[in-house]
Amino acid sequence: MGRARTPVVAGWFTEEPERPEDFRLLGTRCADCSAVFFPREDDFCRNPACCGTRLLEVPLSPRGRVWSFTDGRYRPPAPYVSDPAREWEPYTLVAVELAAERMVVLGQAVPGITVADLAVGMEVEVVPGVLNEDDERVWTTWHWRPVGARP
Amino acid sequence: MDHLALASGGSAAVTGDVAVLGAGMHPWGKWGRGFTEYGVAAAREALADAGLDWTRVTLVCGAQTVRGGYPGHVAGAAFARALGWQGARVSSSYAACASGAQAVNTARAHILAGMADVALVVGADAAPKGFFAPAGGERADDPDWLRFRILGATNPAYFALYARRRMAVHGDTAEDFALVKVKNAAAGAANPCARYRRAVTADEVAASPVVADPLRLLDICATSDGAAALVLSSMEFARRHTAHPVWITAVSTVTPRFPQTVLELPDFATDSAAGTDPAAGTGKDGAGTVRTGAVQAGRDHAGTVHAGTEPDRAGFRASIAAAAYEEAGAGPEDLDLAEVYDLSTALELQWYEDIGLCPPGDAARLLREGATGLGGRIPVNPSGGLASFGEAVPAQAIAQVCEAVRQLRGQAGDRQIEGARVALTANQGLFGHGSSVVVVR
Numbered sequence: 267m268g269r270a271r272t273p274v275v276a277g278w279f280t281e282e283p284e285r286p287e288d289f290r291l292l293g294t295r296c297a298d299c300s301a302v303f304f305p306r307e308d309d310f311c312r313n314p315a316c317c318g319t320r321l322l323e324v325p326l327s328p329r330g331r332v333w334s335f336t337d338g339r340y341r342p343p344a345p346y347v348s349d350p351a352r353e354w355e356p357y358t359l360v361a362v363e364l365a366a367e368r369m370v371v372l373g374q375a376v377p378g379i380t381v382a383d384l385a386v387g388m389e390v391e392v393v394p395g396v397l398n399e400d401d402e403r404v405w406t407t408w409h410w411r412p413v414g415a416r417p
Numbered sequence: 418m419d420h421l422a423l424a425s426g427g428s429a430a431v432t433g434d435v436a437v438l439g440a441g442m443h444p445w446g447k448w449g450r451g452f453t454e455y456g457v458a459a460a461r462e463a464l465a466d467a468g469l470d471w472t473r474v475t476l477v478c479g480a481q482t483v484r485g486g487y488p489g490h491v492a493g494a495a496f497a498r499a500l501g502w503q504g505a506r507v508s509s510s511y512a513a514c515a516s517g518a519q520a521v522n523t524a525r526a527h528i529l530a531g532m533a534d535v536a537l538v539v540g541a542d543a544a545p546k547g548f549f550a551p552a553g554g555e556r557a558d559d560p561d562w563l564r565f566r567i568l569g570a571t572n573p574a575y576f577a578l579y580a581r582r583r584m585a586v587h588g589d590t591a592e593d594f595a596l597v598k599v600k601n602a603a604a605g606a607a608n609p610c611a612r613y614r615r616a617v618t619a620d621e622v623a624a625s626p627v628v629a630d631p632l633r634l635l636d637i638c639a640t641s642d643g644a645a646a647l648v649l650s651s652m653e654f655a656r657r658h659t660a661h662p663v664w665i666t667a668v669s670t671v672t673p674r675f676p677q678t679v680l681e682l683p684d685f686a687t688d689s690a691a692g693t694d695p696a697a698g699t700g701k702d703g704a705g706t707v708r709t710g711a712v713q714a715g716r717d718h719a720g721t722v723h724a725g726t727e728p729d730r731a732g733f734r735a736s737i738a739a740a741a742y743e744e745a746g747a748g749p750e751d752l753d754l755a756e757v758y759d760l761s762t763a764l765e766l767q768w769y770e771d772i773g774l775c776p777p778g779d780a781a782r783l784l785r786e787g788a789t790g791l792g793g794r795i796p797v798n799p800s801g802g803l804a805s806f807g808e809a810v811p812a813q814a815i816a817q818v819c820e821a822v823r824q825l826r827g828q829a830g831d832r833q834i835e836g837a838r839v840a841l842t843a844n845q846g847l848f849g850h851g852s853s854v855v856v857v858r
């Protein structure tokens with residue numbers, strides 16, 4: 267170990283939560299019209315009826331319900347990082363509907379969860395995950411995990 | 418339909434119509450040559466079809482891709498140079514899959530403004546092999562780059578999310594999706610410009626490998642080389658030049674409305690509908706009746722709309738078609754055919770609902786009835802669609818119009834829809850781009 271844990275993109279999720287269960291995706295909320303944005307908007311509100319410029323960081327709901335899901339049976343092109351020497355292992359993508367925010371957020375499922383484990387409407391929660399590792403860094407991301415699935 | 422009366426006795430100032438004098442295509446395939454060569458071939462065919470010399474063209478409108486039209490190699494000028502510099506004005510349009518329709522619209526606007534009388538519209542692509550991928554480098558401010566970096570989410574992954582959602586919400590099945598491919602392959606087999614020209618069976622679809630569950634290889638459109646071109650003119654020029662033009666009566670290039678509640682390529686998330694009322698419209702003060710009317714039209718054509726927390730409410734695609742219908746003074750009941758963007762088999766079904774051929778959820782039933790096949794009540798993708806062509810991005814929206822033109826002129830051979838008078842094309846691409854064109858005779 268000793269390699270730095272680095273978020274694959276800064277500011278999209280809590281980087282070093284005190285407890286794993288405190289992990290959250292981070293969006294922003296317009297102080298004027300309360301519209302919520304993920305990925306975060308930091309400069310201008312995108313509501314066409316609002317000219318707001320004060321956007322405050324807010325954690326998104328940690329749980330939502332599966333809106334849809336799929337997998338990637340073929341190796342995606344760069345900049346996705348994968349080892350061409352190793353046989354491709356499909357990953358699962360989940361689109362999750364957050365009730366409070368009334369929005370759908372994409373993410374990979376935790377490794378080991380396949381499309382056979384998922385159904386539209388199933389409750390899932392956001393958890394910290396690792397996207398890939400290289401010589402210097404462990405690149406961290408967010409994953410969706412069915413509620414009740416073993417960690 | 419109001420338009421037909423106007424077209425026979427009105428003027429361009431009243432109707433806003435432009436004439437299509439010529440259509441041409443370079444066959445789709447993987448030919449391994451440059452996009453300019455394909456574009457010139459299509460342009461020459463369109464000019465010959467129009468019976469006009471290239472030197473008569475006063476405006477060239479090129480549709481480009483980032484691949485084909487990088488700075489210093491811009492589409493409009495590349496085509497004009499290859500055809501031989503003759504002083505025509507030039508324009509280039511980039512709007513992802515809607516690039517071709519935006520080039521058509523640029524030509525139309527120039528013609529209606531009296532700034533050009535004969536315009537040549539050309540779109541051509543030489544597509545790379547495999548998945549479309551973003552340009553290289555570290556570009557963390559580009560959502561298209563980030564979705565590959567963080568999610569590995571290819572275009573088919575998004576198509577698959579929509580397909581799975583339809584299965585869950587509407588009860589569509591993999592067999593329904595396969596039937597779209599069977600239908601479009603049958604039409605494409607009769608199209609000399611199609612890349613894939615043979616019948617496909619449902620068993621072949623089911624035997625093809627899964628790319629992104631639930632979609633299989635034969636559910637997803639390929640990427641192709643190809644080119645399409647149109648010669649457009651003013652109504653006055655057309656009346657002098659030909660006895661039987663067809664008319665473009667609408668070109669919709671609207672953008673989405675906030676909040677965008679259906680997940681779109683290449684986004685990580687939808688907009689949040691919390692704190693806004695999607696049903697009320699969200700324009701700034703004085704947004705005006707045009708926008709409101711377009712939304713309303715979309716709802717009328719698409720049937721009941723469930724606003725509120727339901728994320729599948731009539732969205733961007735329906736608004737694209739609604740704006741075209743409004744501009745054309747037409748509705749789905751007027752259509753004799755439609756060309757829609759079947760990036761996947763399941764997406765074709767989505768379009769049936771978005772262009773108002775049936776209420777939400779009924780698309781598979783319409784398909785199973787045979788209504789959308791050749792010989793059906795409202796044939797969709799009589800060209801064979803993307804299923805038979807594969808996508809040549811900046812050419813595709815123009816190719817859709819070429820098929821409409823050939824059908825309305827009665828020149829579609831074994832694909833001919835008897836007595837076709839009104840056609841609608843529709844497409845949607847990345848980054849909030851989409852288009853719809855109405856063509857009539």
Ligand SMILES: [Zn+2]
Binds near residue numbers: 301318
């Ligand atoms: Zn705001």
